[in-house]
Amino acid sequence: MRKNYHIYAAYMKALSDETRINIFDMLAQGELCACKILEEFNITQPTLSYHMKILCDSGLVSGRKDGVWMKYSINRDNLEIVKELFEGIGVSLQTQNNCTAKCSAKC
Amino acid sequence: MRKNYHIYAAYMKALSDETRINIFDMLAQGELCACKILEEFNITQPTLSYHMKILCDSGLVSGRKDGVWMKYSINRDNLEIVKELFEGIGVSLQTQNNCTAKCSAKC
């Protein structure tokens, strides 16, 4: 089963903006409405809307309409996929720790 | 101690390209020289050089010169920082699991 680097890259791209990864981390504390998020940044409302759309389109964040408000939260399943990618890389690095010398391919 | 979202965003940006995150994952298996990496992709050598520079500048990858070859490997310390970011977010989500209803702030 080959890895889908396209979707991994899409997740990373969604978080590659300082404002967006900050928002993502805020959402770790729980669901938030757009207006609450907006208070924390020096950006206009359309710019926030733009960023939230990117986060939602990536699948890392979910939005639901609650009356007048849009409430955003982290999509746990997709966060898990990202977590597992980096954990897997970490494990691979540990595993090849003690055979690097003898295993390193000649160029 | 506030989180440095600027550096997190920089890590994500380095991995936000499909080719680059693929390379990063290849390096999980061990150190590789540029020519070996190049064989795996349909890109020109200057394009690979461009991507490797971005990965190295971010701090996620280290390069060392070995004769004619450039050998690249993952910088474990900075991988750890990325891992911990996502693990921390996962833990926060679990923690607020059973109090979401009562804790969710009114908008």
Place this chain on the structure above:
DNA sequence: CATATACATAGATATGTGTCAATGTCTATT
């Protein structure tokens, strides 16, 4: 020293990104 190999740099270009002001849409309240 001349040559080949591995990689980097420069310049050009098409496309993508982040931001804003202006405007539109939907929902609740008076």
Place this chain on the structure above:
DNA sequence: AATAGACATTGACACATATCTATGTATATG
């Protein structure tokens, strides 16, 4: 029905990004 508030969409624009071809630089080898 009119109004106000919350959010989305559009259009414009400056800037960044990914890619290529052409060229430069360093290192090993005959």
